[in-house]
Amino acid sequence: MTKFYELSTAERIDRLRVEGAIGEDGLRVLTGQAEALPAVVASNMVENHIGAFPVPLGLAEHFVIDGEALRVPMAVEEPSVIAAAGNAAARIARSGGFSTSVRREGVVAQIVVTDARDGDGVDGGGKEGADRSPLDRLTEYVRAHEGEIRRVARQAHPSLERHGGGLRGVEVRGHEDGFAELDLLIDTGEAMGANVVNTIAEAVSVHCISHIDGLDPLMSILSNESAGQRAQSVARIAFDDLKTRDMDGDRVARRIVKAARFAWVSPLRAATHNKGIMNGVNAAVLATGNDTRNINAAAYADLSDRKRTWTKWTIDEDRSQLVGVIDMPLPLGAVGGAMSTLPMARLSLALLGHPSAARLMGIVASVGLASNLSAMRALVTRGIQSGHMNLQFKSLVMSAGARPEELDQVVAGLRADPAHADLAMAKRLLQRLRAESK
Numbered sequence: 001m002t003k004f005y006e007l008s009t010a011e012r013i014d015r016l017r018v019e020g021a022i023g024e025d026g027l028r029v030l031t032g033q034a035e036a037l038p039a040v041v042a043s044n045m046v047e048n049h050i051g052a053f054p055v056p057l058g059l060a061e062h063f064v065i066d067g068e069a070l071r072v073p074m075a076v077e078e079p080s081v082i083a084a085a086g087n088a089a090a091r092i093a094r095s096g097g098f099s100t101s102v103r104r105e106g107v108v109a110q111i112v113v114t115d116a117r118d119g120d121g122v123d124g125g126g127k128e129g130a131d132r133s134p135l136d137r138l139t140e141y142v143r144a145h146e147g148e149i150r151r152v153a154r155q156a157h158p159s160l161e162r163h164g165g166g167l168r169g170v171e172v173r174g175h176e177d178g179f180a181e182l183d184l185l186i187d188t189g190e191a192m193g194a195n196v197v198n199t200i201a202e203a204v205s206v207h208c209i210s211h212i213d214g215l216d217p218l219m220s221i222l223s224n225e226s227a228g229q230r231a232q233s234v235a236r237i238a239f240d241d242l243k244t245r246d247m248d249g250d251r252v253a254r255r256i257v258k259a260a261r262f263a264w265v266s267p268l269r270a271a272t273h274n275k276g277i278m279n280g281v282n283a284a285v286l287a288t289g290n291d292t293r294n295i296n297a298a299a300y301a302d303l304s305d306r307k308r309t310w311t312k313w314t315i316d317e318d319r320s321q322l323v324g325v326i327d328m329p330l331p332l333g334a335v336g337g338a339m340s341t342l343p344m345a346r347l348s349l350a351l352l353g354h355p356s357a358a359r360l361m362g363i364v365a366s367v368g369l370a371s372n373l374s375a376m377r378a379l380v381t382r383g384i385q386s387g388h389m390n391l392q393f394k395s396l397v398m399s400a401g402a403r404p405e406e407l408d409q410v411v412a413g414l415r416a417d418p419a420h421a422d423l424a425m426a427k428r429l430l431q432r433l434r435a436e437s438k
Contacts, residue, residue: 004071016030021350022351023350029343034343036344037052037344041343055076056075057287058082059072061090062093063098064089065100066362072367074367075287076279079394083391084374091373095235096236098235098362099235100361102230102231107185107194107331108184108228109184111182111219111220112220113182113216114215115133115178115215115216116214134180134214137212137214141211148207149208150167150170153200153204156203157199163189165193170182170183185228186200190357191334191337205217226329227329229329229331230327230328230329231329231330233365235370235373236323236324238319242256256376256377259379260309260313265308270308273372276371276372277310277328277372279371281328285332288345288349288360289338289344290333291337295330298330299328310326311372312325396422396423397411397430400430401430406430410426
């Protein structure tokens with residue numbers, strides 16, 4: 001059977017149809033019989049709508065995650081991201097694939113209050129208790145009335161409990177400068193749940209302020225810091241599956257471990273190391289209609305001077321294997337929002353077998369780990385550019401105005417002189433090809 005990457009786009013779509021991976025609706029979208037983003041949908045998603053901005057959608061092959069073989073949809077404009085993830089996944093699959101674990105505790109909402117007498121809020125009017133700190137007043141009320149707070153939360157979004165979610169915990173925190181906050185831990189079920197969380201937070205805030213003298217409600221909003229929504233993926237790769245023509249697998253593995261360690265000690269390297277991870281993470285997140293800004297905010301908040309990246313690589317000497325682990329916050333949903341609205345997001349989730357939110361977190365973490373492995377293997381062996389150049393040349397030639405049937409010949413000309421390959425050279429080669437064809 002012809003390999004998936006060797007097929008044309010139309011042939012790939014037909015293979016997915018034959019395999020039963022896509023239904024009629026997905027087929028219509030992929031073949032252009034139905035709009036990937038109808039104007040009536042888009043105009044109700046954003047303000048001042050004028051059109052759509054398509055991003056290529058591809059499938060990263062060879063993923064085996066918790067024993068299940070998958071092609072992972074990835075939406076990305078950068079060449080090589082999909083191929084690199086699939087290449088690493090194939091090496092990992094030969095040693096058993098990815099093993100994942102997920103912690104999905106909920107989303108935190110912050111209700112922030114200050115003293116109403118600080119010049120911005122409404123004066124407490126000298127009512128009883130108004131001379132105490134916001135933290136003391138908030139703490140006392142929550143201790144005495146937690147049941148009321150839970151009732152208000154339920155009433156703010158009654159359907160959440162029917163979907164397995166709801167308020168799971170409350171906590172009061174104090175800060176310098178007189179700030180106090182009431183944190184609500186909310187299980188959002190299968191949704192990412194931003195709107196649900198904010199609705200509940202605002203309702204609880206109104207209730208608390210109406211019962212506590214002298215507090216000014218500064219804001220009520222979810223936190224994108226997502227320590228309670230983490231995914232871990234572990235991968236093993238046999239040394240023999242890491243070798244190149246010029247370097248044995250044992251040496252490649254040890255160089256990867258060194259490269260990974262360097263990201264922990266060098267902030268300059270850590271930024272690029274993490275960008276390579278997010279190449280895969282963001283592409284998979286975007287394909288499923290999840291909020292990439294939410295994921296980026298959570299991932300960034302997880303880092304510090306003591307933790308500069310989300311991956312670690314070690315050597316298992318007994319098994320002659322490289323072992324990689326990724327552990328990062330991935331506050332994803334599987335229903336609601338753009339996931340339910342965008343036809344391409346629905347298609348991507350269908351291609352993944354309609355995963356639960358927890359399952360999707362494990363999948364995306366595995367894509368991030370695969371992207372990290374592929375980038376480091378390239379860096380410590382042949383260098384990063386050689387794997388990128390062919391698709392970069394194709395992009396350059398298309399920018400020069402080449403037709404599909406002219407692409408390969410002009411790319412070959414650029415590849416013959418890569419040091420001088422630029423748009424001007426691509427145009428000259430294209431002009432020469434057309435002159436010779438007359």
